[in-house]
Amino acid sequence: MASFTALRNEVFSREHRRQQYTDKLLGLNAYERHKHFIKEYQQYYYGASAASSAGQKLPLKTDNDTLRETYRFIRTEEDDAERSWEQRLAKRYHEKLFKEYCIADMSRYKESRIGMRWRTEKEVISGKGQFECANKKCARKEGLRSYEVNFAYTEAGESKQALVKLRVCPKCSFKLNYRKEKELERKLQRDAKMRKRKRAQDKSRKKSRNKSRERISREERSDEESGEESSDQEEKDSSDVSEDLEGVRRFRKTKSQEGGSDGGRMQETEGKDKEFEPFFKGMFL
Known part of the structure; x- marks a missing residue:
């Protein structure tokens, strides 16, 4: 003890x-x-x-983990109807956010995957997302433009969509519209290739037309030359015929000038022939 x-x-x-x-x-x-x-x-x-x-x-499991599980980008009446402490925590956090402009995470913009969230009180006071670029890693304040974006996201195993507003600088604007810009660039490249191909085809068609025109003009010139030769030959032949006719005329003229006795005899024989014809025809009746 x-x-x-x-x-x-x-x-x-x-x-x-x-x-x-x-x-x-x-x-x-x-x-x-x-x-x-x-x-x-x-x-x-x-x-x-x-x-x-x-x-x-x-x-x-911390409060942060609970918020990640129960947080909703846009809460519905069904979400607010649940009275568990997790839902009450998420609702209380959601009510503290400012839902006019969004903050974007563009670290994976080339994959067309951009994350968005609402602004906190500290960001509203500093002007982030309204007077400063809404990209999380950009602090530019010049040349900001407002965009209304159709934000498609997956939450609690469901696909959802929401229209949100963003104010971004020109550089981040290109990141925001990266997919559309790339599609437009590819379309312009395709159009440029088509225009180039069309110009080449038009050039080849024009070249072939010029060749056919030259060939036709050469054929026409050769036809004209052959036609001129044939016309010269015809003129020559016609001139030869005219000379022959002229010679015959001269010959006849000289014959007619040589003496009229032969001409009389010819007339006599012609008269005898005329008298003999009806006698000759009567012998065969």
Whole structure:
């Protein structure tokens, strides 16, 4: 059996340790106390033997994790109807946001994947998203333009759409419309190739037309030359005929001038022939 002195010393030492533990907790802020309690909970209560044997830290679900699970970009009446503390936390956070302009994350704009969220109070005060580019990694204030974007996103396993407003600089505007700009660029390139191909085809057609025209003109010239030669031959032949006729005329003229006796005899024979014809015809009746 322990003596009274040993029991008193044990009580005093226990109280001393308790006082030290209390002083230690009082010296911590709320977040440090939270981490300290969670560490002790994992170490002494929640699967202490399994965690120590595996040498791993057990997962913790913080308020941030709860917000990621229950947060909705646009809340509906069904979301507000649920009265669990997770939904109340998400609703309270949603009510603190300013839903006029959005903040965009364009780190993956080449994949056409742009993230958007509402502005916080700190961003509204600094002018981020309205007087400063809404891109999270851009701080330009010149040349801002407003866009109304159809934001298509997936939330809680559902595909949703919402019209949101963004104010961005020209450089971020290109990122925002990257897919359309690329499609327009490809279309312009296709049109340029088609115009180039059409010009080449027109050039080849024009060249072939010129060749056919030259060939036709050469054929026409050759036909004209052959026609001129034939006309020259015809003129020559006609001139030869006219010369022959003229020679015959001259010959007849000379014959007629040589003497009239022969002409009389010819007339006599012609008269005899006329008299003999009816006699000759009567012999065969």
